[in-house]
Amino acid sequence: MEKRLFSGIQPSGDIHLGNYLGALKNWVALTKEYDSIFSVVDYHAITIPYDPSVMQQKILDAVAVCIAAGLDPNNCTLFIQSTVPEHTELAWILGTVTRMGDLERMTQYKQKSQQFNQNINLGLFAYPVLQAADIVIYKAEAVPVGEDQVQHIELTREIVRKFNATFGDTFPEPQAVLGKARRILGLDGQAKMSKSMGNTISLTEPAQVIQMKLNKAVTDPARIRRTDPGNPEICNIFSLHQYFSSEDEINHISFECRRAGIGCIDCKKILGEHIIAELSPINETYQTMRHDHDYLRQILETGSQRCRTIAQETMATVREKIGLR
Ligand code: AQP
Numbered sequence: 001m002e003k004r005l006f007s008g009i010q011p012s013g014d015i016h017l018g019n020y021l022g023a024l025k026n027w028v029a030l031t032k033e034y035d036s037i038f039s040v041v042d043y044h045a046i047t048i049p050y051d052p053s054v055m056q057q058k059i060l061d062a063v064a065v066c067i068a069a070g071l072d073p074n075n076c077t078l079f080i081q082s083t084v085p086e087h088t089e090l091a092w093i094l095g096t097v098t099r100m101g102d103l104e105r106m107t108q109y110k111q112k113s114q115q116f117n118q119n120i121n122l123g124l125f126a127y128p129v130l131q132a133a134d135i136v137i138y139k140a141e142a143v144p145v146g147e148d149q150v151q152h153i154e155l156t157r158e159i160v161r162k163f164n165a166t167f168g169d170t171f172p173e174p175q176a177v178l179g180k181a182r183r184i185l186g187l188d189g190q191a192k193m194s195k196s197m198g199n200t201i202s203l204t205e206p207a208q209v210i211q212m213k214l215n216k217a218v219t220d221p222a223r224i225r226r227t228d229p230g231n232p233e234i235c236n237i238f239s240l241h242q243y244f245s246s247e248d249e250i251n252h253i254s255f256e257c258r259r260a261g262i263g264c265i266d267c268k269k270i271l272g273e274h275i276i277a278e279l280s281p282i283n284e285t286y287q288t289m290r291h292d293h294d295y296l297r298q299i300l301e302t303g304s305q306r307c308r309t310i311a312q313e314t315m316a317t318v319r320e321k322i323g324l325r
Contacts, residue, residue: 005034006140006174008041008081008131011058012050013195014202015065017275021181021243022146028070030144030177036076037138037307038066043081043088043130047123048116048196060296065203067299068286079303081134086311090133091126093318097162098129102155108148115196132156136171137311143174147182148192167321181243189218189236201275204283211272219264230257230264237268244274 007027009019027038040062042055059080067073081087103109103125113120123130131152135143136159143153153176160171183192186199193200201213219237223230232238232254241250249270256262289295319325 002035003033003142004138004140005030005036005142005144005177006039006135006138007037007144008039008044008134009062009066010045010195011040011042011055011062012045012048013058014200014204015062015069016193016195016200016202017240018146018184018186018193018200020069020203021184022179023144024066024069024071025181026144026177026179027066027076029179030142031072031076034142037140037303038071038076038078039081039134039307040079041081041131041134043123044127047121047127048112049119060293061204061290063296063300064286064290065282068282068289069203073299073303077303077306078299079307080300083300083304084137084307084311086137086308086315087130087133089315090137090311090318091130093322094132094136094159094163095126095129097166098132098155098159102158103128106155107151128152128155129159132159135174136160137314138307139172139314140174141172142177144177144179146184147178150176150178170317170321185236185239187213187217187236189221203279204286205279207276207280210276210279211269214268214272214275215265217268219267223264226263227260229260232257237264237271240275241267241271244271244278 007023009015009023015024027036030036040059042059045055045058063078066078071078106128109125109127112124116124132155135153135156143156145153153174157173160173164170185191186193186197187201188197188199191197191199201210205213214237217237220230220232220235222228235257238253238257241253245253253262253267253270257267
């Protein structure tokens with residue numbers, strides 16, 4: 001039987017280069033090897049402040065971007081998390097085998113409770129338990145994610161071990177699958193590129209905006225004048241070149257930057273051209289597809305039906321095992 005993969009994306013803002021390089025590109029490649037299930041995880045997105053009036057738009061934006069970036073609905077299953085209520089049912093049950101101390105150690109929880117300290121809620125705290133349910137309800141073995149999510153997948157494995165040990169073998173232990181781009185920094189050159197940090201380039205940004213944002217992005221902080229030699233190793237713009245430029249170009253930029261032969265503006269211009277060349281076709285497809293609500297809704301409904309069938313089967317087994325028939 002084909003191995004199964006699960007991953008999710010939050011409709012909490014515009015899908016950006018971090019999501020694309022850290023997750024989406026890998027998702028597209030892995031659909032060739034796995035029975036692949038991808039979810040727009042709206043229940044996760046409501047754990048931080050959001051605007052309910054635009055939630056449905058953001059969900060369709062996310063789906064359209066994923067398809068435009070290469071996910072083929074004929075080769076994978078796409079659905080909205082909240083349309084399969086078994087996820088939250090299983091999350092409650094998994095919560096009973098999850099240690100509070102483990103949840104308190106989660107880096108994302110610590111960061112988000114600082115960032116959104118007006119509303120440190122139970123949903124934010126229990127986020128990794130719902131994420132564990134998202135994965136194991138499909139008995140997925142692989143979870144392609146960026147590095148920021150590895151800690152949550154480790155916790156999922158721990159929850160699975162505890163559940164299996166208590167109630168008998170039920171779930172496989174899933175593995176995080178990382179691609180080449182594990183952690184993309186934001187344009188501030190410091191924090192992870194993140195929807196809620198405002199340090200992103202989104203996949204659907206107009207070309208001029210992409211170049212304008214790059215022009216303002218932080219480079220090697222010690223390089224103040226054009227004539228100062230730079231250090232590519234600590235420059236976020238240089239690290240982005242690794243994903244968009246050829247090896248020859250990267251070597252050339254590195255050499256020239258170190259001897260002040262090329263300035264940051266030139267370096268950013270080259271990067272901008274490559275990013276725009278890669279994102280333009282994605283953006284074009286997105287702009288056309290995004291208006292086709294019927295097409296997007298139909299893909300999501302098909303995905304949801306398939307996921308409900310699998311999830312209901314899993315829940316029947318789980319209820320039996322825990323004595324709640
Ligand atoms: N900067 C990043 N580098 C590498 N991978 C990243 N991912 C996110 N940011 C980076 C990966 O993208 C997938 C989907 O992420 P998400 O939208 O579900 O959640 P997130 O990690 O919380 O994304 P954001 O952009 O940071 O959103 P907010 O600010 O709303 O929390 C995941 O596999 C993630 O690892």
